[in-house]
Amino acid sequence: MNALRRHRELERIWSSRPGWRGKLTTVNNNDIGLMFLFTAATFFVIAGILAMLIRAQLATPRSVFMGPEIYNQVFTMHGTIMMFLFAIPLFEGLTIYLLPKMLGTRDLAFPRLSAFGFWCYAFGGSLLIFSLLAGIAPESGWFMYPPLSSTLGSPGINPDFWLLGITFVEISAISAAVEIVVTVLIYRAPGMSLDKLPIFAWYMLVVAVMILTGFPPLILGSLLLELERAFGMPFFQVEAGGDSLLWQHLFWLFGHPEVYIIFLPAAGVVSTVLPVMARTTLLGYGWVVAAAASLGVLSFGLWVHHMYATGIPHMGLAFFSAASTLVAVPTGVQIFAWIGTIWKGRPEMHLPMLWILAFFATFVMGGLTGVMVAMVPFDWQSHDTYFVVAHFHYVLVGGFVFPMLAGLYYWLPHFTGRKRYFRLGETAFWLIVLGFHGTFLLLHWAGLLGMRRRIDSIEPGSGWELINLLASIGGFVMAIGFALVLIDVGVNAAVAVRGRRNPWRAATLEWAMPAPSPSYNLASLPKVLSRYPLYDDPDLPLRIARGEGLLGNPRSGLREILTVEIASGRPNYLVIFPTNSALPIVMALITGGFFVGMLIKAYWLLPLSVLAVTALAVWWAWSLGSSEDEGPQPVGHGLALPPASEMERSPGWWGSLFLLLANGVFFGSLLFGYAFLWTVAPNWPPPTLLEPGLAGPLLALGGAALAFGGIRLADRAVRRDAAPWLGLLLSLAGLAALAAAAVTVLARTTHNAHAYDATLWVVAGYVLFHATVAGLMTVFLTLRASAGYLSRVGEVRVVRLWTDYAAIAALLGLGAAWLPVALS
């Protein structure tokens, strides 16, 4: 097969359907990545316009441009859109587009999950924009502190848009994180061992794990606050045993890692682009990997430094102040590695390099003011002033937007296949950098002069007037710069001349394919021998196109891909990916029905949505795997690999493992909340405690034992080619007993009586939900066994994982519910 014929055949197999309808059913990483990027850019424009409205309002004293109600919505939505609808989806889109290419593979681990995540993002984001247009947008600040965001402070529908819309959007973040982790771990080019991973992949691995562990506390907080608002469950109301500080803990358990979740992808872009601009390789690769990983974990120990002014004892403050200073060390390691890279190379001042230099200057300044606000005495003086606003804009714009602009201009030839001809980008660079510092450098000063955050008007004679006028002028200069970037990119993408492949002479595999990228990314999967495959073998792109790697001969119209061993990168399984489908968009729409039902209090929609989503999930899962054992299949070079669906640790098992990691953090946060209220909240202990009785604990213990043992029995039967029915039946009975144990808790408590009762409702509801999910999976497994799909143990292992989790969660959760009486 020649290269052209191979290209046509692979395009036929991997591409989306033609026309706009193809975008609705595509599951291809190129399409989904670009759709994320375009949508994130649109939200950036909206949030940017809101920023200009803020600056217009504050440009002059006693401005009547906006009233306080509208102003509150505008600044809340500016922050919300920038953080949740722009920053995170932007790097997700970039990663979905680039990561498979860099790793030398053809797509991400779960293509339909990518599409589902995108549609959840698009629909959830649209809900928030609708609220803005309708004048009923959230108005309690982007961190939604109760009681300002509870029914007491905001009785309208406004905060519900935030709580439900953001939770809907977060499905996409969790989906993308699962995708990224599994892809980096097992979907790579043959031979790409961990020490040969592109540095961007290491960063994204760390970020994805951070998303899986950082987002669940916020999802929990949003759920609790929405339950309080909708059903009167008083988690944050002091008079009924709640505590508004619980929200701050849950929010910042997410919110501080979030800063690093946003920074680390940008650092990954810098670590990728900078060495190419400096015509060298990254200095201290291992140090940078260690720094990124330690930064990822250390950032979880900082959440209370946003709460210094809440009256926490000195020792607690000192813990978090110490941790806050510590993160400067791995950040410094990265910065010195980048400076060293410039030092050992021969830097060329292309536009991406200009943006990286702007990043250095701005981010280092933002980092230093970060160390200042990490010191408790200084923070007490500057808390909730414009000094903090200026600090985090330096970190987020300097540490995320500037590197992303470097990345945009670096990969623009890859996206478009064109050479940049019009040079508006350089003008835009100077406008943005000067405009940015003109705005936010001055606002540090305003903050030190006492200007408070979120005020809708400044008073004449306050001393802040001139600063704000100049800052507003700077803001508009910056906005003109961003508009020029959009024009520059649009014009160059549309009409610039065709460029050559790999114009930067980079070493990573995304440059080993035609530009723009074909839908299948790589015509064959190359064997990777070093971190810099294109430096080692400049002819590699040609050999890939000739089909000299693995999977170079497409067969039977199948989307074929390989997995590898995590450490060594040795190919181990063959995976057949699903094709284009309307299932993701339909499922996202129906999932949206659940959130809309909650929003407009049409509660009848909820069970309908749940039923429909369950039915679609069964349909989705049924189409995977095969009812026949196919055995090892040829993949080229005389190598034959077994299908991954026949193995014990299938990609589905890996995906479930990391989804359960996020789930476990959610549950851990719930138990933390319970312990927090018990320990700290006023009006505890509650008036009455739940008596466990005998039936509940017996059901829980017996059910856990049955579920745990039953699924293992089924597992053993499948491995021995015997009938798994008895094991499946026992497991199902055990899960039913766990559900019944949870119901005993629900039946003996009143959801809105006290924060204690409300918490037990959520704990028991969590146990009931997981017992039900594991039960449904067991029923599904039974049907699969009847249809002959269970000749191998792979699917049983996935259900075993979920069953074990349900049993452990039941024992822990219900045990925590019954513990107080047992101890008293």
Add this chain to the structure above:
Amino acid sequence: MTDILRISVPLTAWLAAFSAVYGLQGLVCSQRWADAGLDLTAGRIAMMVAWAAAVALQLVFLLALRSPRFVSRSAFVRWVSLMLAISALVATLWTLLPVVTTSACL
């Protein structure tokens, strides 16, 4: 999988210990601690024991990652996991130092 554990476990243990000691400090300063008949000295001792246990655990990780039984076959993973274990030990010593240097509940 074991290489991923080698890389991730020490810092995760730091996070767990850090959160646990912070939680313990919250408990020591709460009415529940006094209701149980315990005073601040007992609380301080409990936190110091927890800190010492966390440091000891990090030392165990460090030794294990250097021992032939647990060491990774990949030189890269060996190096990165060792660096991260040292980071975790330093983090445990530094971030929990306030246990012996500041007032507990003021």
